[in-house]
Amino acid sequence: MRIDIVSIFPDYLAPLRLSLPGKAIDRGILELGVHDLRSWTRDVHRSVDDTPYGGGPGMVMRPDVWGECLDDVCPDDALLVVPTPAGVPFTQATAEEFSTESHLVFACGRYEGIDQRVFDDAARRVRVREVSIGDFVLIGGEVAVMAMIEATVRLIPGVLGNNESHEQDSFSDGILEGPAYTRPQQWRGLSVPPVLLSGDHARIAAWRHEQGLARTEALRPDLLAGPTVSAGPDHTA
Numbered sequence: 001m002r003i004d005i006v007s008i009f010p011d012y013l014a015p016l017r018l019s020l021p022g023k024a025i026d027r028g029i030l031e032l033g034v035h036d037l038r039s040w041t042r043d044v045h046r047s048v049d050d051t052p053y054g055g056g057p058g059m060v061m062r063p064d065v066w067g068e069c070l071d072d073v074c075p076d077d078a079l080l081v082v083p084t085p086a087g088v089p090f091t092q093a094t095a096e097e098f099s100t101e102s103h104l105v106f107a108c109g110r111y112e113g114i115d116q117r118v119f120d121d122a123a124r125r126v127r128v129r130e131v132s133i134g135d136f137v138l139i140g141g142e143v144a145v146m147a148m149i150e151a152t153v154r155l156i157p158g159v160l161g162n163n164e165s166h167e168q169d170s171f172s173d174g175i176l177e178g179p180a181y182t183r184p185q186q187w188r189g190l191s192v193p194p195v196l197l198s199g200d201h202a203r204i205a206a207w208r209h210e211q212g213l214a215r216t217e218a219l220r221p222d223l224l225a226g227p228t229v230s231a232g233p234d235h236t237a
C-alpha cells in the first residue's frame, strides 16, 4: 500500500514513521509520502487560503492550490480521503475497507475547510470519501489522518507481529472487548477472575464474550442496535 498525505504542517505527520506505521515502512509493506501543500503555491507569500464567499468567520483553503496539488499527488486509481467534521463516521469497517486499497491519499484541511469545488472536481476522476473521526471539531485534519492511518495500517497482513492480532479487536465482531489481565495474580487486594486461570479455553472464550457484551450494553448500546452508516464502499461522501 502507498499512502500520500497533503498538509501545510508536514512535520505534524512525522510520528507516523514511529511504532506501527514505521515498522510497516521498514518492512516494505507501506510506502508513505508527506507533501507540503505550499509547494504548489505560486505567490511570494505562498498563500493557501482566502476569505469565504458569503462572508463569515475564518478563511477557506484555495481551490487552485489544492487542485494542482491533487493533480500531482492523487492518481485516478487512488482513494482520496478528506477528514472533516461534516463527514461520514470513520469506523472499524471503514478501516477494514481502507486497508484493502492500494493507494490512499489524505487531504488535511485547516481553517474553515477546503473549497468544496476541490472535491467536486476530484470526484470527476477519483473516488472521494469525506470522513469524520467523531462529533467534535479539531483545528486541522492531521490528527484525524494519523488516527485513520494507524487504524488502517494495523489491519494490513504482516504489520502486526505474531503476538499482536486484530482478530479480537473491539468492534471486530461488533461488540467491545472485555477486560484484560496480566501478572501478578493478586494486586492491591484485587484478583484475576478465576476462569482466566482455569485453562479451559472454551469457558474463557465464552466468559470474554459475555464480558464484552455486558460492556457493550452498558457503554455502547448503539452498537447492538444494528448496522449504522459509515464511510464504507457504498458511501461516496
Ligand SMILES: Oc1ccccc1-c1ccno1
Pocket: 083, 084, 085, 109, 110, 131, 132, 133, 134, 135, 136, 137, 138, 139, 140, 141, 142, 144
Ligand atoms: O474538526 C476537523 C477539522 C479539520 C479536519 C477534520 C476535522 C474532524 C473532526 C472530526 N473528524 O474530523
